[in-house]
Amino acid sequence: MSSHYEAPIRKPLVVGNKSYHDVTVDVAKPVEGRANKQWWIVFSIAFAAFLYGLGCMIYTVSTGIGTWGLNKTIGWAWDITNFVWWVGIGHAGTLISAVLLLFRQKWRMAINRSAEAMTIFSVMQAGLFPIIHMGRPWLGYWVLPIPNQFGSLWVNFNSPLLWDVFAISTYLSVSLVFWWTGLLPDFAMLRDRAVTPFTKRVYSTLSFGWSGRAKDWQRFEEVSLVLAGLATPLVLSVHTIVSFDFATSVIPGWHTTILPPYFVAGAIFSGFAMVQTLLIIMRKVSQLEDYITLQHIELMNLIIMITGSIVGTAYITELFIAWYSGVEYEQYAFLNRATGPYWWAYLCMMSFNVVSPQVMWFKKIRTSIAASFVISIIVNIGMWFERFVIIVSSLHRDYLPSSWTMFQPTFVDAGIYIGTIGFFFVLFLLYSRSFPVIAQAEVKTILKSSGDNYKRERELNDHNHSDNH
Amino acid sequence: MKSLYKIVAVVGLSIVATSCFNKNKPNYQFFPNMYEAVPYETYSEHEVFKGGKEGLLPVEGTIKRGFVPYEIPNTPEGYTLAKETLKSPLDSLALDTEKGKALFNIYCAICHGEKGDGKGTLVKREKFLGVPNYKDREITEGSIYHVITYGLNAMGSHANQLSQEERWQVADYVLKLKSEL
Numbered sequence: 001m002s003s004h005y006e007a008p009i010r011k012p013l014v015v016g017n018k019s020y021h022d023v024t025v026d027v028a029k030p031v032e033g034r035a036n037k038q039w040w041i042v043f044s045i046a047f048a049a050f051l052y053g054l055g056c057m058i059y060t061v062s063t064g065i066g067t068w069g070l071n072k073t074i075g076w077a078w079d080i081t082n083f084v085w086w087v088g089i090g091h092a093g094t095l096i097s098a099v100l101l102l103f104r105q106k107w108r109m110a111i112n113r114s115a116e117a118m119t120i121f122s123v124m125q126a127g128l129f130p131i132i133h134m135g136r137p138w139l140g141y142w143v144l145p146i147p148n149q150f151g152s153l154w155v156n157f158n159s160p161l162l163w164d165v166f167a168i169s170t171y172l173s174v175s176l177v178f179w180w181t182g183l184l185p186d187f188a189m190l191r192d193r194a195v196t197p198f199t200k201r202v203y204s205t206l207s208f209g210w211s212g213r214a215k216d217w218q219r220f221e222e223v224s225l226v227l228a229g230l231a232t233p234l235v236l237s238v239h240t241i242v243s244f245d246f247a248t249s250v251i252p253g254w255h256t257t258i259l260p261p262y263f264v265a266g267a268i269f270s271g272f273a274m275v276q277t278l279l280i281i282m283r284k285v286s287q288l289e290d291y292i293t294l295q296h297i298e299l300m301n302l303i304i305m306i307t308g309s310i311v312g313t314a315y316i317t318e319l320f321i322a323w324y325s326g327v328e329y330e331q332y333a334f335l336n337r338a339t340g341p342y343w344w345a346y347l348c349m350m351s352f353n354v355v356s357p358q359v360m361w362f363k364k365i366r367t368s369i370a371a372s373f374v375i376s377i378i379v380n381i382g383m384w385f386e387r388f389v390i391i392v393s394s395l396h397r398d399y400l401p402s403s404w405t406m407f408q409p410t411f412v413d414a415g416i417y418i419g420t421i422g423f424f425f426v427l428f429l430l431y432s433r434s435f436p437v438i439a440q441a442e443v444k445t446i447l448k449s450s451g452d453n454y455k456r457e458r459e460l461n462d463h464n465h466s467d468n469h
Numbered sequence: 470m471k472s473l474y475k476i477v478a479v480v481g482l483s484i485v486a487t488s489c490f491n492k493n494k495p496n497y498q499f500f501p502n503m504y505e506a507v508p509y510e511t512y513s514e515h516e517v518f519k520g521g522k523e524g525l526l527p528v529e530g531t532i533k534r535g536f537v538p539y540e541i542p543n544t545p546e547g548y549t550l551a552k553e554t555l556k557s558p559l560d561s562l563a564l565d566t567e568k569g570k571a572l573f574n575i576y577c578a579i580c581h582g583e584k585g586d587g588k589g590t591l592v593k594r595e596k597f598l599g600v601p602n603y604k605d606r607e608i609t610e611g612s613i614y615h616v617i618t619y620g621l622n623a624m625g626s627h628a629n630q631l632s633q634e635e636r637w638q639v640a641d642y643v644l645k646l647k648s649e650l
Contacts, residue, residue: 138500 004449008459012452013107016290020444023291027186027440028193030286035433038285046425053419056412057132065135069409074395078413079133080245081387082420085270086126087168087242088263088383091235092271093119094175097182098231101224106450107299109442110291113186114282115275116179117435121427122274123172125420130164132416160244167241174234178227181220184210185441239267246390253333253394256321262314269307269353270383276300276376280369282432291438294367301366304379308357311386315354333394341406342393349389352382537633543619548612555611557637569642572635576627577643585646599623603643604650613640 014023035043060067070077093115100108131137143165145155155162187207194200210216243263246254256262276297283292322334337346356378360366365375397404431437448454490496498504509515513523532538541547541555557564574583580600582588587600617636620626631639 136500136502 004458006449006455006458008462010450011295012455013110013293013295013450014291014443014447015293015452017453018290018447018451020447023440023443023447024189024193026288026290027436027438027443028190030432031190031434031436032193032195039429039433043426043429046422046429049418049422050426051419051422053416053422056415056419057128060132060412060416061137065133067410067412069407069413071405071407073403073405074392074407076133076395077388077392077407078409078417079129081384081391082417083126083129083133084242084263084387084391085380085384086122086129086420086424087239088267088270088387089274089380090119090122090126090171090175090271091239091264091267092275093117093122094171094178094231094235095268095271096275097178098228098235101228102232106446107296109446110288110293110296110438111275111279111300112442113179113182113435113439114279114432114437115271116175116182117428117431117437118271118275118278119175120172120179121424121431123168123175124427125424127168127172128416128420128423130161130168160241160248163241163244167238171234171238174227174231178224178231181223181227182439182442183435184208185212185220186436186439188212189440190436236264239264246394251394251398252327252329253337253390253398256318258314258317258321262311262318265307265310265314266353266383266386269304269311269357270380272300272304272307273376273379273383276304276372277380278428280373280376282437286432286437288438291443294369297369297372298367301360301372301375304376305357305360305366308353308360308379312354312357315350329399332397336397337389337393340393340397342389342396345385345389346393349382349385352378353386356382539618539633541615548615548621551615552609552612555609555614557610557614557641559634559637559641563634564641565638566642566645568635569638569645572631572639573642573646576630577639580624584650585643586650597623602650603647608643608647610637610640610644613643 016022018026068077068079070079093112096108096115097112100112131140134140143155143162184207187203188210191200191203191207194203240260240263243259247256247259249255279292279300280297283289319334322330325331337343356375359371359375365371392407396407506513509518509523511523514521515523518525527533541551573581578589580587580589580591581603582592582600585603587602589600592598592600614636616624617627617631617639619628627636
């Protein structure tokens with residue numbers, strides 16, 4: 001003990017006098033117990049929303065995109081708005097598990113599992129939109145460069161929409177592998193605790209025969225680090241590529257070089273907000289307050305504040321450049337955002353994204369769970385509006401005034417969006433009842449350095465032998 | 470052994486997947502979105518047309534742009550009239566022996582023979598007989614044109630195969646062949 005130096009300024013990450021066994025029991029409890037009535041109620045609501053959205057998707061695909069509110073001027077609206085929104089939300093998971101791992105942030109350990117699950121489930125929602133917004137989704141496989149009988153007709157690698165295909169599919173697969181690798185020791189724990197033959201069998205299959213030998217752990221750590229190193233550029237490039245959908249165009253309001261980092265910052269911003277929303281509920285429902293502590297919430301709030309400020313800076317930069325450029329179209333695009341028919345969306349975006357995270361400067365607010373919860377939801381609404389404003393307000397008034405128009409979503413637009421939210425929660429609710437929602441193997445590695453009981457003990461020892469260091 | 474099973478499975482699946490194709494029928498199609506024509510295509514059959522066929526006849530007496538009707542009637546008198554008075558509208562610049570030869574060899578030589586001696590392939594094989602040698606007949610460019618247009622005795626009209634200009638090219642080439650016999 002005395003050989004370990006940890007700054008006394010650091011607050012404990014695990015509270016409640018936990019031992020290794022306590023961690024196991026706490027993490028396994030939601031999985032081993034039975035779902036309560038509330039879970040079933042929430043699940044039913046989410047499932048109903050999912051079914052409704054599925055119906056809307058089938059209706060769209062079988063009837064045509066004309067069931068949406070798109071028109072000839074505005075060919076992208078809610079579909080791509082929701083796509084970018086979901087992809088953005090997904091980014092926090094990878095950021096938490098990869099970037100925070102590279103920065104050796106121990107506080108990530110209590111939240112990375114759920115954040116990664118959130119990534120995977122939200123990227124799945126995002127992945128729906130590029131398919132269902134196609135006019136002929138059954139020919140969607142043509143986006144893949146597969147040798148074929150059309151004289152080996154190929155795809156054009158110059159389109160960011162094709163890059164999206166590669167980005168999203170790579171992102172989903174790498175995230176899935178990263179997540180699953182991390183799950184192996186935890187599934188093994190559930191396997192070893194399983195009491196019924198069925199759960200035993202399920203978790204034996206899921207854990208791939210993990211036995212936790214030294215060599216396994218050594219390689220596990222290496223793989224995690226390599227994957228974190230790979231996932232970090234991936235997380236930055238994926239949303240960059242998504243931003244290229246707009247930034248590489250010639251549309252005033254879209255054609256901006258600031259879009260890649262600005263979108264990534266926005267993605268982290270909205271992603272962390274979503275993690276915050278989910279974890280604030282989860283720590284209560286799954287009784288994990290000892291692991292997802294107020295400190296975790298505060299740190300996430302700080303990241304929300306920082307990325308929110310980056311996003312705010314980007315907004316102001318855009319405005320400045322529009323003025324500075326001397327390009328009338330660019331200037332009008334931003335004038336139109338602020339004072340045009342979609343001024344309310346711009347106002348929502350500005351106030352929710354720029355103003356709301358700034359309240360995190362007050363310790364009282366950022367350490368308040370209720371305030372964090374509210375702000376996290378506001379941020380996600382604001383970030384939805386950001387994508388909506390960028391897409392629709394740039395399209396509905398651009399070069400030719402004769403092409404100016406408005407966008408009016410239909411119930412199908414809304415239904416599909418609601419459906420993806422439902423689907424997301426269906427997956428997340430199922431996950432929270434069948435997966436170890438906290439990476440217990442990782443938490444156990446910080447228990448003795450960051451557990452409150454061990455910290456107290458160390459403090460006592462330090463007082464006794466204050467000449468030790 | 471395990472890989473053998475896999476190979477067998479893959480081969481079996483491929484056989485199952487391809488065995489549904491019947492050579493006597495058009496193959497299966499994957500989402501034939503724009504395979505069938507929405508407009509009426511030439512030679513297609515549709516119930517909306519009289520007789521069910523797309524190729525409707527034009528109203529009699531109408532003249533399309535770029536077309537001059539052939540006024541001499543299909544009668545013995547018409548034949549004589551054409552023989553005596555009808556002249557080729559093609560001048561020496563427009564006449565193209567190569568083209569006339571090519572058309573003759575496609576449409577005429579099967580009976581008349583490439584030399585115009587009445588010894589075409591069908592005659593040689595005795596599919597039918599009685600094709601005269603050009604040498605033995607008194608023909609002018611007018612009469613040749615008239616006969617190509619209407620046909621004569623066993624010969625049918627070639628007006629639907631050869632345009633007016635092409636008929637004059639052939640008539641010119643026939644006269645050339647006659648002079649060489």
